[in-house]
Amino acid sequence: MNLDNGQSLTVGGQDLTRNGSSSGSSSRYPWEDAKKVMKPSTPTRKPQPPKPENAITIAVSSRVLFNMEKEQQIYEQQGMEEYIRYQVEHESEPFGPGPAFSFVKALEAVNARLRELYPESEELFDVVLMTNNHAYVGLRLINTINHHRELLGGSQDGPCLSLPPHPSLVSSPELFIERFCMTGGNSPIGYLKAYHTNLYLSADPGKVREALEEGIAAATMFTQEKMKEVSDTQLRVAFDGDAVLFSDESERIYKAHGLDKFFEHEKAHENKPLDHGPLKGFLEALGKLQKRFYGKGQRMDCPIRTYLVTARSAASSGTRALKTLRSWGLEIDEALFLAGAPKGPMLEKIRPHIFFDDQMFHVEGAAEMGTVACHVPYGIAQKVSRKAGKEPSAPK
């Protein structure tokens, strides 16, 4: 697929990648001045990112880290070439925060605390930007990461600030992302594995499903109109039970035979642990980090808190859930058994940075009330989707 009968890729009639030494025109394209702002990579006082096998690696796509709604629309309606042209033209304009932004900031807050307690340790969160985007969008993404850092009183030699600061940004630590993969359209799955990814967040349900099939914890995130303010000192992660932490075996029974049969079955198998679900490993990783704080006497002040928010009821089916967690050696800080009540109001009280559920009904309910909720497309609930319609894919 070519532009202009196979001539060069153009932006407004001008060569996107023309030789920098050609005669100067207006500095409509900031990168034309690239040569004079470039300097050798200076040694950084930033801490070195941990080795992937030691760290808890969270891979996020560009569309969940930042708000790229407008650009996504351009891609869907006007195609790839126009999308790229637009991105390059707006290269020094940072994106606004996306649904995963506050989650990533909270990860950094935990890292800061861990570094205080264990300065030599590599058991930290490591955030990798894993995007299908073409590297032409790379500079805008890097500029955006730098922008959100400079907002907090850092150096002044970065790109100009053209967005008013989001309330959640002002007092939280910097956005510390040093690793990325911009695959230019190729599947991210191999790279996820190469980074020993513990959790993958993307706006593309297809990629999320692929990751789940490969045994990588993953969830689809959506842009939300409302995002309630969340803590910037304590990371809060909320999980649904069935088909998220646990397998979907009990949900299958409920769907096939109804609620009564479900209760019967759960009571009868109370002492038999459920099989694990796709996000069990992530909860496990969080638990390991929590113990690092307990070990230093910081249980009350732990910067990580986990929640189970389930439709199971405390009186009956909830027991099996708790016993399963115990058999796995996992702790959960708060277990909320809603007995079928909507999850939105409870989540609004908890204010987690992220909530995982396998059913879109609950995801939407949570999002409506301002909780950042993401969908784990796993198990029997996916066969009966509430919404029909096209799922937009990421720009390749």
Place this chain on the structure above:
Amino acid sequence: MASSCYGDALIRRIKEKASKWIYRNPVPGPDGTHLNHHLPKSGLRKKDADAVVVAVTSDAVFDPGADEGDAFRVGLAFPLLQALQRVNERLLEQNPSESLLFDIILITTSSQRQQQSSQIMRSTRHHGLEVGRFCFSSEDNFLESLLENNVQLFLSTDRNETSQASQRGVLSALLDQRAASSPSEQLRVLFCGDTVVQPNAAGPMSTIQHDAQSFPAQLGKMRQRFGMLDSPLVIILMVSQGGRDSCSSALQVLRSCGVGVDEAYCLAGAPQSPILSLLHPHFLLSDDFGELEE
């Protein structure tokens, strides 16, 4: 034995008149075969300003091990040559009078191979490889051949050879097993961006700073002939030690010299080989040869 490049004597004569002309008509080989049959049968045409001269050693193209009767078995650079050809094909499809094409030279770098010229040419034909020129040189004079033929990129499986060529100012890349599993339909060129602004013998980053006709700049121009999707040529940047600032610098340096990057990977110290094994580059261009992991 002195190196003989078919077209060699003519090149020297023509060079006396004009600096960048080469005679493109088919030149009969020692066994009477015509070598350049695939090229358009035109007369003198301005070539060097546009064509990108790439020399690959015969030991990379053909398996130095046993041969199957008359023809050598293909070596690890086979998909690379196919990919180079594919780029040329697509360029000509778009524009039949395109002059920015790869000009592929197959070069021998040992006396042993030098004496196997007919077998090498036969093997080339047997495997359907489109080689523009052959240079039958030995270890003593292959460097001269590279310089005389204005080679812009030299590819070899021998570290010694690439090192020597680099010291003489010829951009070189070491080919390894990875090249064997790279695609034949898409040329994947990897720039290693950790040493972006460093003066060096013949690193890709230092050359593109000074020379708009350098291999990277030419490659960038070629890439521009195609759109974002379905390009037969893909340019990849990998920054292995540095973080996002290094990546940003590298992207800007490359772009200011006309090289648009398609895929970018910033490792900030993470192990290289898992990532490299997914990238399937045909070759890597780096200012620091010995520093990549084995």
